[in-house]
Amino acid sequence: MTGIKIDKAFSDFKNKQLNSLQEINNKLEKDNILLKGDINEYQKLYVQSLIDSGSLEYASGKVIINSDWIPNDFLLRQLTLGQGVYSGPTALYLWGLSDEFPYTVYMTFKMGYKLPRTYTEWSSNVSPRQVNKQYLKDQISELKVEGTEYRISLFSMEKTLVEILREPYVLDTNLVNTAYKRYLKIVNKDTNKLLRIAKEMRSLNKVVNRLEPLL
Known part of the structure; x- marks a missing residue:
């Protein structure tokens, strides 16, 4: 037995x-x-x-x-850091609203987060911004990555377009103008959503002033 x-x-x-x-x-x-x-x-x-x-x-x-997979550095950075959402000029690049490669990587984290010292190859060029949890949860989108079901997390197009009208991003007028022009050429753009988010973020006048000359 x-x-x-x-x-x-x-x-x-x-x-x-x-x-x-x-x-x-x-x-x-x-x-x-x-x-x-x-x-x-x-x-x-x-x-x-x-x-x-x-x-x-x-x-x-x-x-x-x-070893035979071509990795996506933006995805690997998020997986390594464990959190963080791409924002600002980096999100513009990922959305195709900018051709300026983000050598400085803009990411938004929850309040109190500190970049790890052990993964400097993934964090040394990150420009972190800390916000409250609710702001971080609003208008999060995901981008597919070829060869995996993991996704890149970033702010929605519309939230990003509102964000870049704030300093220091707004100082780069070429970046801002290019992003808005490209957005307006998108077939399934949602300007009503853009204006709604702008109002929620108390930036409606800034967005309207940016849109009017282009419409």
């Missing part, structure tokens, strides 16, 4: 291991990304063997990716 129990326990353990390893394979096939914190005890040695063989690599201390 004892032998039967041992055999069953071994079989159950083996099945758990196999299921856990299959979960890793499925996730890599779907997402090309593994978060280190999501890897359980059954999976650690298997993942390490994939890293040793060159099939996987560390993008940061928190994020592991398929």
Whole structure:
């Protein structure tokens, strides 16, 4: 009887291991990304063997990716930092409302957040802004990334267009003018939404003054 129990326990353990390893394979096939914190005890040695063989690599201390996948740095930065929403000129670039590559990355975080010292390759060029939780939750959009189901989080087009009329962004008149002109050329633009958000953010007059010469 004892032998039967041992055999069953071994079989159950083996099945758990196999299921856990299959979960890793499925996730890599779907997402090309593994978060280190999501890897359980059954999976650690298997993942390490994939890293040793060159099939996987560390993008940061928190994020592991398929070696043959072309990663998106904006997504990897968010996954590494654990939070933060792209805003300002960086959000404009991601929306295609600007061609100026964001060498300085503008991100908005909840009040009290501090950039980690351990991931300087992902945080050294970040210009952080802290806001209350409600402001951070309003008008959040997501952008798809090829090869994964993870998404980039950023402020909506309309909220971003209102934000850039504030300092220091508004000082870059070329950036602002280009963004508004491109937005107005979008087929499914929603100027009513833009005006509503501008009113909520107490910037209605600024947005109207920017729109009128272009309409």
